[in-house]
Amino acid sequence: MGFFYFYHMDIKQYLDSTYLKTPEQAGISEAENEVIVKGFVQEAIDEGFKLIMIRPDQVKLAKKMIVDAGSKVLVGTVIGFPEGNYSLEHKLEEAQKALDDGADELDFVCNYEAFKKGEIDLVKEEVLKGTQLGLSNHKVVKWIIEIAALNSQQIMHLSCLVKNVVISNFSEDNYASVFVKSSTGFYKTENNLPNGATVSGIIMMLENASPLPVKAAGGVRTYEEAKEMIRLGVKRIGTSSAKAIANGEAADSDY
Numbered sequence: 001m002g003f004f005y006f007y008h009m010d011i012k013q014y015l016d017s018t019y020l021k022t023p024e025q026a027g028i029s030e031a032e033n034e035v036i037v038k039g040f041v042q043e044a045i046d047e048g049f050k051l052i053m054i055r056p057d058q059v060k061l062a063k064k065m066i067v068d069a070g071s072k073v074l075v076g077t078v079i080g081f082p083e084g085n086y087s088l089e090h091k092l093e094e095a096q097k098a099l100d101d102g103a104d105e106l107d108f109v110c111n112y113e114a115f116k117k118g119e120i121d122l123v124k125e126e127v128l129k130g131t132q133l134g135l136s137n138h139k140v141v142k143w144i145i146e147i148a149a150l151n152s153q154q155i156m157h158l159s160c161l162v163k164n165v166v167i168s169n170f171s172e173d174n175y176a177s178v179f180v181k182s183s184t185g186f187y188k189t190e191n192n193l194p195n196g197a198t199v200s201g202i203i204m205m206l207e208n209a210s211p212l213p214v215k216a217a218g219g220v221r222t223y224e225e226a227k228e229m230i231r232l233g234v235k236r237i238g239t240s241s242a243k244a245i246a247n248g249e250a251a252d253s254d255y
Contacts, residue, residue, distance in 0.1 A: 011223070014230055016076060016215070017044045017242035018053040020185070037061065040240075045071040049242050051105060053077065056098045063102030076105035076140075079130070082186035084109030084146065088126045095133055105140040106130070109184060112146045115158055123158075127165040135174055142179035142215055142236075147201040148187045148194065155201055159208035166212060179236065180209040185218035194219050197229065197237075206233050223248040 019040040023033040037054055041062045044052040051074040054062055062075045077098045080086040086094070095106050108130045115123045127143060134141035145158045159180050166178045182197040182205060189195045196218020205214045216229045217238030226237050226245045239245060 011226060011230070012048055012242075012246050013050050014226070014235070014237050015049045015242040015245065016051040016053045016217075016236055016238045017047075017049045018185070018217070018238045018240050020053065020055055020078060020081070022055065034058075034061070038065065041065045041073075043243055044073045045069045047243055047246060049073060049246075050236070051076045053105075053107065053238060055081075056094055056101070056103075059098050059101040059103050074104040075102060076107060076142075077103045078107045078109065078144075078184070080109040080111075081107075082109060082184040083113075084111045084144070084184075085113055086111075088122075088129060091126060092129060092133060095130060099133075099137050099139065103139070105142065106134050107142040107144055107181060109144045109146065110158065110162070112149050112158065115161070116150070116154065120161070123161060124165050127162050128169055131166060131170065131178055135170060135177060140177045140179070142181040144181045144184055144217070145205075146184060146187055147182045147198070147205070148189050148196070152200075152204060155204045156208045159205045163209050163212050172211075175211050176213060179213045179215045180205055181215040181217055181236075181238070183218040183238075185238070185240075196220070199228070199232070202229060202232055202234060220245070222250045 023030045026033055037058045041052050052062055053076040056077045059077050066073050079095045080091045111123055131141050143162045147155050162180050185196050187195045197216035202216050213235035215236040216234045220226050220237050220239050221241050223245050
């Protein structure tokens, strides 16, 4: 019983509880969507999850709730989400505003389509500048590579690219603050193929991103799946089913 209890307490520190739908995507009004966001933030506070991951326009609201509650929950947000094809200037602007609003972690979507077209310098530049902005503000940065949009070779290469930019430009004590992250959870796949973290994709990321940490996002819906990801070596799990996972239940969410 003791081990079970402590493992559950421990697993919460891996969980980035996530709600990233816009009102349009959820098919509800802005006010109704805000109620859902507040519910997710409150749940993260009550459950003691590592972090609440929300859209940039909700950062201020989440930060206020967490500060008012005297909670240690971190606020994360997404930049260039979900396609990753914003200009670098736009991404940095969005990131700076999120920092000003109180974000603790910035999850940038890599311009993976530019990467696939061979525009490697563009991707290196955004990884460098985005990481610089986050680290200079003592924040954690994550680079979403969208593995469902990539083949195995590309997953390995893009994980390596992020790692090499970080190793070439930042000191070793920063490595733990720059993650390579699997997925947005919003990529549209064909034939119902997984659009989030898969065991094979995560293994390729772990092998090629090391010593940078890896975050598995999307598709982790049960305590067993979360445990398997942690066993493989991921340091964070992004999920909209954090409470179900922490309680050892299966979730019916699509992220």
